[in-house]
Amino acid sequence: MSFADLGLSEELLKSVSAAGYTEPTPIQEQAIPSVLMMRDMIGIAQTGTGKTASFVLPMIDILAHGRRRARMPRSLILEPTRELAAQVAENFEKYGKNHDLSMALLIGGVQMADQVKALDEGVDVLIATPGRLMDLFERGKILLTGCDLLVIDEADRMLDMGFIPDIETICEKLPTQRQTLLFSATMPPPIKKLADRFLTNPKNVEVSRAASTNANIEQFKIDVPARKKREALRWILDNDDVKTVIVFSNRKSTVRELNKSLQRYGYRTGEIHGDMDQPARLAELALFKEGKINILCASDVAARGLDVKDVSHVVNFDCPWHPDDYVHRVGRTGRAGAKGRAFTLIAPDDKEALDNVEKLTGSKLPAFDFKAHFEKNGTPVAEEQPEKKARPPRAEKESVAEEIPEKPKRERKPRREKSEREPRARREEPVEQGEAGVWNGPVPEFLSISAL
Numbered sequence: 415m416s417f418a419d420l421g422l423s424e425e426l427l428k429s430v431s432a433a434g435y436t437e438p439t440p441i442q443e444q445a446i447p448s449v450l451m452m453r454d455m456i457g458i459a460q461t462g463t464g465k466t467a468s469f470v471l472p473m474i475d476i477l478a479h480g481r482r483r484a485r486m487p488r489s490l491i492l493e494p495t496r497e498l499a500a501q502v503a504e505n506f507e508k509y510g511k512n513h514d515l516s517m518a519l520l521i522g523g524v525q526m527a528d529q530v531k532a533l534d535e536g537v538d539v540l541i542a543t544p545g546r547l548m549d550l551f552e553r554g555k556i557l558l559t560g561c562d563l564l565v566i567d568e569a570d571r572m573l574d575m576g577f578i579p580d581i582e583t584i585c586e587k588l589p590t591q592r593q594t595l596l597f598s599a600t601m602p603p604p605i606k607k608l609a610d611r612f613l614t615n616p617k618n619v620e621v622s623r624a625a626s627t628n629a630n631i632e633q634f635k636i637d638v639p640a641r642k643k644r645e646a647l648r649w650i651l652d653n654d655d656v657k658t659v660i661v662f663s664n665r666k667s668t669v670r671e672l673n674k675s676l677q678r679y680g681y682r683t684g685e686i687h688g689d690m691d692q693p694a695r696l697a698e699l700a701l702f703k704e705g706k707i708n709i710l711c712a713s714d715v716a717a718r719g720l721d722v723k724d725v726s727h728v729v730n731f732d733c734p735w736h737p738d739d740y741v742h743r744v745g746r747t748g749r750a751g752a753k754g755r756a757f758t759l760i761a762p763d764d765k766e767a768l769d770n771v772e773k774l775t776g777s778k779l780p781a782f783d784f785k786a787h788f789e790k791n792g793t794p795v796a797e798e799q800p801e802k803k804a805r806p807p808r809a810e811k812e813s814v815a816e817e818i819p820e821k822p823k824r825e826r827k828p829r830r831e832k833s834e835r836e837p838r839a840r841r842e843e844p845v846e847q848g849e850a851g852v853w854n855g856p857v858p859e860f861l862s863i864s865a866l
Contacts, residue, residue, distance in 0.1 A: 416436065417435070417436075417833035420446045420447055421446070422475060425478075426471060426474055426513075426514040426662045428512055429508065433508055437463070439464035439467075440463070441463045441619065441815045444456055444577055445468040446541065449468075450472045453593070453597070453616070453617050454593060454614050454615065454617070455616050456601075456614040456619070456688070457469075457596070457618075457619045457620075458597075458599070458600075458601060458620050459620070459621045460599055460621075460741065463621060463637055465785070466511070466567075466598075467505065468858065469491075473511055473563065473565075474510045474725030475746070476563065477538045478515070482534045482537060483534050484533070484535065485537070485555065485856065486536070486556075486558075486561075487539070488538050488539035489539050489546075489561060489563040490492065490558070490565070490588070491540070491541045491562070491564075491565040492566050492584070493541065493542070493543055494544075494568050494718065495543065495715050495718065496522065496543060497686075497720055498567065498568060499521050499716060500519065500521070501521045501698065501720065503517060503541050504566070506541075507831070515539060516537045516699035517521060518532040518541070520547055520550060521543050522546045524693070526550070533556055537831075539641055541733075542671055544577045544581060545577075546582070551560070554835050555770055556770055559587075560589075561592065561632065562589065562592045562593065564585070564588060564592055564594045564595070565595045565596075566594070566597070568598065569596055569597065570738060571718050573604055573605060578604060578608065582611075582612075586611045594616075595614060596609055596695075597661060599708075601838060619684035629752075631745075631756050632754070633744060633755075633756045634755075634757050634758070634770065634779060634780055634782035635779040636757055637761065638760065638761060639762075643761065644672070650729060650757055651676075654728050654757075657724065657727075658705075658709075658722075658724060658725050658726055658727070659726065660710045660727075661710070661711045661729045661730060662717065662732070662743045663713060664713075665713070666713050669712060670685060670687070672685075675709040676740075681709055682707045683709040683710070683711060685712070686698050686712045686715065687713040695715075695726070698710070699716075699722075700851065703722055703723075705794075714734070714742075717746070718742050719751070719800065720746065724749045724752065725746050725749070727757070728743055728746050728754070728755075729756070730758040730759065732764065733734075733758055733764040733767040733771065737767075737771045739757075740774070741774075743756075743773070743856050744756040757782065759777060
């Protein structure tokens with residue numbers, strides 16, 4: 415099947431062809447016709463399946479006819495993170511270049527004045543994170559009564575980040591008669607409840623088992639003490655043919671520390687996490703995409719939906735607390751049919767998180783055999799390790815033990831007698847003779863006035 419068979423316009427087909435795509439992915443093949451028919455839809459698909467284009471392409475054709483009004487967006491796309499929102503905006507610019515559509519991006523970390531100005535001019539597509547959208551709505555800068563199409567993307571991630579109450583509030587402000595599309599990698603009960611409440615007779619599209627990982631990704635676990643994790647990470651970077659890699663950590667502080675540590679060892683690294691403002695995050699991501707850095711230390715803000723080509727490896731420095739995040743993290747590699755490798759460093763504290771991941775995915779992560787890898791690749795590092803364990807020899811310890819009894823044989827008495835026979839040049843005047851119980855010998859140096 416080709417994109418032309420899906421009912422898209424000629425102008426849109428030209429844009430798709432110019433972007434280098436000829437055949438739709440399974441999620442696009444099933445979703446696009448239903449969206450064009452103005453049906454509500456629930457799309458369940460793992461990351462990297464082309465989900466974004468499955469709603470962006472039909473939305474462009476739907477919005478091609480109509481008139482925009484100030485402060486009243488015609489459609490709304492909700493994204494959990496700034497990076498995902500920016501990426502969806504890039505897709506609209508790429509596919510909508512042959513259409514006269516206006517778009518606004520409402521995300522935190524950037525000046526609000528420019529966003530308000532765009533809304534005042536009227537937009538066809540509003541792409542927003544829930545927090546910034548609610549902020550502008552409460553300030554009276556935006557009206558949602560003219561929004562006829564709503565997309566809730568990465569709904570399970572919205573749940574993890576605590577955005578579900580905000581989404582419910584937003585849905586209540588929208589017109590009752592509208593088209594709603596909900597996309598998620600998994601369907602936990604709260605998301606099912608949200609869909610039942612706000613979607614009408616939705617079309618269900620599922621292209622893969624929930625929480626499954628890409629078959630093109632080789633996945634391993636490495637059992638390592640917590641204090642040895644950085645050493646293990648450097649070993650992977652040096653020995654596993656790493657071209658580009660995203661290193662995920664659970665904490666933002668760990669992301670910063672890892673980035674600084676790797677830079678001290680001479681690696682070309684960058685970082686991205688929630689404490690950075692949006693321009694800084696986009697700048698680091700641009701450096702990574704352009705190849706100016708090949709290692710990106712990241713928190714889970716980079717785990718969902720970011721499409722960076724040719725990421726050869728993913729390393730979980732920490733096993734994720736939420737097992738769903740594991741699927742999305744490793745999904746940054748092995749995209750578009752390419753092969754990828756994913757390593758997860760497992761310290762004793764990570765055992766419970768690993769059990770949850772393996773329970774969700776339905777498979778055990780194989781342990782990576784360093785010794786077999788050394789033998790296969792002939793790396794000299796294997797010979798260096800036993801030498802560190804071999805010292806100190808037992809014979810040396812025994813010889814030291816034999817010397818211990820000899821120490822008491824060294825007598826210091828003669829020295830003391832000698833010092834008494836040869837008094838030091840600097841001596842205090844003796845105390846007067848004849849006082850009972852009073853020392854009339856030389857005054858000890860530590861009691862002398864000069865010592866004080």
